[in-house]
Amino acid sequence: MARTALITGAAKRIGKAIAWHLASQGWNIAIHYKTSETEANRFLSELAGSHPDQKFELFKADLNQPDEVEKLIPKVLQAMGTIDMLVNNASVFEPANLSQTPIEFFDRLMNINFRAPFILTRNFALTFRSGVIVNIIDSRIVTNQSNFAAYSLSKKALWEMTKMAALEFGPGIRVNAIAPGLALPPEDKGDDYLWKLAGNIAMKRPGGLYPILKSLDYILDNDYLTGQLLFCDGGENLGLKI
Ligand SMILES: NC(=O)c1ccc[n+]([C@@H]2O[C@H](COP(=O)([O-])OP(=O)(O)OC[C@H]3O[C@@H](n4cnc5c(N)ncnc54)[C@H](OP(=O)(O)O)[C@@H]3O)[C@@H](O)[C@H]2O)c1
Numbered sequence: 001m002a003r004t005a006l007i008t009g010a011a012k013r014i015g016k017a018i019a020w021h022l023a024s025q026g027w028n029i030a031i032h033y034k035t036s037e038t039e040a041n042r043f044l045s046e047l048a049g050s051h052p053d054q055k056f057e058l059f060k061a062d063l064n065q066p067d068e069v070e071k072l073i074p075k076v077l078q079a080m081g082t083i084d085m086l087v088n089n090a091s092v093f094e095p096a097n098l099s100q101t102p103i104e105f106f107d108r109l110m111n112i113n114f115r116a117p118f119i120l121t122r123n124f125a126l127t128f129r130s131g132v133i134v135n136i137i138d139s140r141i142v143t144n145q146s147n148f149a150a151y152s153l154s155k156k157a158l159w160e161m162t163k164m165a166a167l168e169f170g171p172g173i174r175v176n177a178i179a180p181g182l183a184l185p186p187e188d189k190g191d192d193y194l195w196k197l198a199g200n201i202a203m204k205r206p207g208g209l210y211p212i213l214k215s216l217d218y219i220l221d222n223d224y225l226t227g228q229l230l231f232c233d234g235g236e237n238l239g240l241k242i
Pocket of ligand 1: 008009010011012013014015032033034035036037061062063064088089090091092093112136137138139179180181182183184185186
């Protein structure tokens with residue numbers, strides 16, 4: 001029987017690539033989105049057209065609203081019958097250092113990037129005895145740079161929760177994380193933005209989507225792996241070459 005993955009923020013970009021990759025391996029996909037309704041509908045049609053024997057459904061939820069997050073796993077369960085993998089991918093990436101971070105901004109980023117994955121992880125574990133959870137983190141968690149302070153703190157917290165959840169929910173549920181680095185430029189910037197930033201990392205080039213998808217495959221293939229973080233960032237976590 002086909003396995004089912006719930007992927008948050010899957011209408012576009014990295015979430016969409018993960019969804020397409022898993023669909024190509026035979027998975028049914030629950031595509032979560034918030035504002036990208038047009039993209040989500042188009043993607044649903046593409047998936048259904050190219051994988052006619054699999055099941056694909058859209059689920060809209062604002063991850064800043066805890067009541068909407070609480071309802072997501074029950075809704076997906078009802079529509080899809082089960083969930084074998086949860087990918088916490090959705091996030092907001094907005095700059096502000098500590099001294100320029102208003103509390104409403106801090107709360108919103110923590111809610112979407114950390115509280116929502118926390119609620120989904122807890123509800124997944126309360127609902128299913130087995131499965132895989134993958135949290136998409138960020139290579140930035142190793143640094144103390146504060147230009148994206150709330151974002152970085154939310155991802156640091158998500159990594160801590162990954163380890164805690166792996167210990168509490170094993171052996172049935174494995175919980176791991178993937179840390180991309182320079183994968184895709186922000187939507188308002190081009191590839192030249194990433195190439196400039198890549199100049200001083202070990203691999204001297206942006207990574208694109210492939211390293212993320214290969215890391216996901218490794219997590220799925222290795223059924224003894226839990227509580228681990230796979231950096232697929234071209235060595236960015238090592239620091240910059242001088
Ligand atoms: N891009 C990179 O190079 C890079 C590098 C390191 C780490 N990452 C991590 O990889 C993941 C994916 O990155 P990305 O660049 O593809 O992400 P993104 O485009 O910035 O955001 C992904 C999705 O998150 C959803 N989202 C935002 N706010 C939401 C809310 N309030 N409720 C529900 N959904 C919400 C959006 O869905 P809608 O569009 O439907 O509103 C959006 O499409 C993120 O966790 C990011 O931190 C990315």
